[in-house]
Amino acid sequence: MTATATLARTRDELADALARQDARARGERPHRRAVVMTMGALHDGHLSLVRLARELADTVVVTIFVNPLQFGPSEDLARYPRDLEGDLGRLSGAGLLGPADVVFAPTPDVVYPRDPVVRVRAGAVGDVLEGASRPGHLDGVLTVVLKLLHLTRPDVAVFGEKDAQQLAAIRAMVADLDVPVDVVGAPLVREGDGLAMSSRNAYLSADERERALALSRALRAGADAAGRGPEAVRAAARGVLEPAADVDYVALVDPTTFTEVAPDATGPALLLLAARVGATRLIDNTALVLGGAA
Ligand code: PAF
Numbered sequence: 001m002t003a004t005a006t007l008a009r010t011r012d013e014l015a016d017a018l019a020r021q022d023a024r025a026r027g028e029r030p031h032r033r034a035v036v037m038t039m040g041a042l043h044d045g046h047l048s049l050v051r052l053a054r055e056l057a058d059t060v061v062v063t064i065f066v067n068p069l070q071f072g073p074s075e076d077l078a079r080y081p082r083d084l085e086g087d088l089g090r091l092s093g094a095g096l097l098g099p100a101d102v103v104f105a106p107t108p109d110v111v112y113p114r115d116p117v118v119r120v121r122a123g124a125v126g127d128v129l130e131g132a133s134r135p136g137h138l139d140g141v142l143t144v145v146l147k148l149l150h151l152t153r154p155d156v157a158v159f160g161e162k163d164a165q166q167l168a169a170i171r172a173m174v175a176d177l178d179v180p181v182d183v184v185g186a187p188l189v190r191e192g193d194g195l196a197m198s199s200r201n202a203y204l205s206a207d208e209r210e211r212a213l214a215l216s217r218a219l220r221a222g223a224d225a226a227g228r229g230p231e232a233v234r235a236a237a238r239g240v241l242e243p244a245a246d247v248d249y250v251a252l253v254d255p256t257t258f259t260e261v262a263p264d265a266t267g268p269a270l271l272l273l274a275a276r277v278g279a280t281r282l283i284d285n286t287a288l289v290l291g292g293a294a
Contacts, residue, residue, distance in 0.1 A: 070140030
């Protein structure tokens with residue numbers, strides 16, 4: 001990795017690497033730094049975020065940190081895939097990072113020198129859907145995102161639209177707390193057969209992976225029913241998903257508030273799914289236009 005980008009494991013190493021970026025930048029105004037935050041186990045979806053960051057900025061910081069604060073007590077923190085060497089190899093193999101770029105891969109004690117007393121609350125958007133199924137999850141996400149924004153001081157931060165509710169909560173935090181960063185959403189990336197890319201796909205057996213395709217099929221069925229209204233969309237998606245997976249939610253929401261749309265709603269909406277296939281919980285979503293073309 002050192003051949004392509006600087007690896008920083010501590011706050012001091014990160015500060016030194018950023019100071020070097022700042023020094024490089026002095027001759028080339030306007031200079032923009034982008035951050036891409038990840039929990040590692042990088043796949044092509046992550047690489048597409050880095051590619052977008054690369055287009056939007058002069059220097060890029062990729063963070064790799066499995067954030068304990070966003071995992072519930074019964075969730076998969078311990079078994080969440082960790083492979084720093086593999087991640088560094090994937091990043092350098094993709095050729096997306098150069099000598100001026102940084103990979104920040106801290107350990108939990110670097111990010112949380114103490115158990116944080118002050119944390120970010122996601123508010124109403126954090127209490128529904130992902131927030132209802134995973135209480136405190138979005139608070140933990142926002143707390144680490146705010147800390148990583150402070151530590152990396154980016155002009156632009158790129159997040160995937162796959163985690164649509166997370167992206168909405170981050171946008172709300174940045175607006176409400178006047179965080180000086182542009183938040184950019186990057187399109188969800190799918191495998192050739194439609195499965196949304198996710199680090200958790202690694203948990204799926206061959207049979208489960210086949211059943212997991214029901215998520216993207218359910219989204220397509222829902223989108224195809226968009227012209228017939230919200231109830232038809234939900235019913236079509238459930239009809240495909242329920243036989244294959246243990247459904248957590250099928251939601252059709254306003255893209256900003258994440259509240260369910262009214263029965264007679266028309267216009268833009270988000271269809272969101274969460275379901276367990278075997279022991280693995282997967283999420284997926286698509287934007288659609290109710291009463292119009294998908
Ligand atoms: O989307 C993720 O991978 C995580 O929630 C994030 C944004 C890196 C915060 O830990």
